[in-house]
Amino acid sequence: MRKFVIMGVQGSGKGTQSELLCTDLDMVHISVGDLFRWHVQNHTKLGAQVRRIMNAGELVGDDMVESIVRERLDQHDWNWGFVIDGFPRNGRQAEFFMESYDIDGVIHLELPEDEVRRRVLSRRLCPNCGMDYNLIADRPKVEGRCDICGHELTTRADDTPEALEGRLRDYNEKTRPVLELFGRKEFVHDIDARPQADQVQAKIREVLGLPAYRPAG
Ligand code: AMP
Secondary structure (H helix, E strand, C coil): CCCEEEEECCCCCCHHHHHHHHHHHEEEEHHHHHHHHHHHHCCHHHHHHHHHHHCCCCCHHHHHHHHHHHHHHCCCCCCCCEEECCCCCCCHHHHHHHHHCCCCCCEEEEHHHHHHHHHHCCCECCCCCEEEEEEECCCCCCCEEEECCCCEEEECCCCCCHHHHHHHHHHHHHHHHHHHHHHHCCCCEECCCCCCCCHHHHHHHHHHHHCCCCCCC
């Protein structure tokens, strides 16, 4: 069983790289941001509690984060392992996680901040089927419409310049120290996130000693 954490600043491709890792290696991708977004979209009680915080690009309280992570991992649908993305984001979350789970490695996607701004502010999402686009590298065929289901594309509520600055600040102040903590245990693999997604994926697999990417079909 393999247990990986994927870390990196907003827009560094954590979601994309996690999905690519999980497709043919039978691991489960656990995105804490996606779990919270599900609650917001489905108007649950938890969704109502976190909606404003998320839209402002602020961090949700540690107790809520820990309980959603614990609940998700307790489902035990990850017999072959998991890639957890968006967690831990501060020292307390890292301690909680390390007390409960052994980690095989931390993938750290590195991206300069000017590239982060460029990528994040051009990100678009289909609220219907979840497909994501980027107006620079991965444009939809018809402007503003999803290639898969034709639904109108939207922007994530926290992909505004103001929210992004707050998220970058949190990343630098609270999340970077977690990388140092993991780094002391020699878990961290630094990966340049600037190349194309398939090249980044190849590098991740090389450093982790995983089989090369084999898309299904
Ligand atoms: P993400 O998709 O990872 O950027 O997460 C979206 C939002 O969910 C963040 O801006 C936070 O509001 C919340 N969130 C996700 N993961 C965490 C976490 N580990 N700690 C606190 N808040 C989180």
